[in-house]
Amino acid sequence: MKPDNSSLAVYKPIDSFDLAWGIRVTDAGFTNVRPGDAYPPFRHPRPFMFTWEKGRRLDSYQVVFIGRGRGELETEHGGRVNIEAGDVFMLHPGEWHRYRPDPETGWTERWCGFTGTYATQVVGAFFPVRHPVLKGVAPTLVRSRLRTIAGLFRQGLSAVVPALVAQSIGLLADLSAHGVARSNPYSDAIDKACDELLRLSAENVDLEAVARRHGMSYPLFRREFKAQKGFTPHAYIVEFRINQAKALLRGSDMSAREIAEETGFSSLAYFSTVFRKHEGASPREWRLKHGRQDGGGEQGP
Helix, strand or coil: CCCCCCCEEEECCHHHCCHHHCCEEEEEEEEEECCCCCCCCCCCCHHHCCECCCEECCCCEEEEEEEEEEEEEEECCCEEEEEECCCEEEECCCCCEEEEECCCCCEEEEEEEEECHHHHHHHHHHCCCCCCEECCCCHHHHHHHHHHHHHHHHHCCHHHHHHHHHHHHHHHHHHHCCCCHHHCCCHHHHHHHHHHHCCCCCCCCCHHHHHHHCCCCHHHHHHHHHHHHCCCHHHHHHHHHHHHHHHHHHHCCCCHHHHHHHCCCCCHHHHHHHHHHHHCCCHHHHHHHHCHHHCCCCCCC
């Protein structure tokens, strides 16, 4: 394989794409790290920047494909593992991690980052946080998917969003056969509990009762839920409801009170408090910046 001879990273706000799709690409890119090169080889935006000494935590999922060379990956729940050419690793939001190529070989990497409610459900079902490395994938197919995603993402046009969503879902489908979540005896119970949580209000959920209904103590339930879904049960509910609310703020004329009721918040005051804590702005402020009132390549970890 002819190695990449350049590097390119593209980052865009996660609200640049329609939230209704349930999966949004946040970054994509590629780089060729030659033997002995410094790593990372270029500066990323502050939320993405990291050093081996400190590692980092991200707000999005990241799929990283190593096309040539070798190195190592260390994550909070998966420990330290060796990475070889052809490996893919999946990083979860909030999961501390660090990775680097072997200075004797360097490596080439392609990646994309994404978030959204659909992405959370798929990754939670097939890619547990304690098993981040996928081996035996079809390298030509994965490389092609990531190259296409980066090219579409680089255009930054609303017209390419359906194709970008399709490619992102296709990538997860291609990789799902190599996931190991089904080897976990609690996977089915966590999936059923997850479905139940998404039907409940965002406030005053009795998580201990949910755990008992699915045959687990609450500490076990919380630990397994976080390991498989990447969020604690409560954070998972909030993430889902807030994403629903943002889609309605952006794409409808519903009032904040109507949106609070529609998305399972008990009151406008509680909805506004949670929304501001999550987004750093009130629903009204967020809509003014991102909603209809506004007229409305590649990147890496």
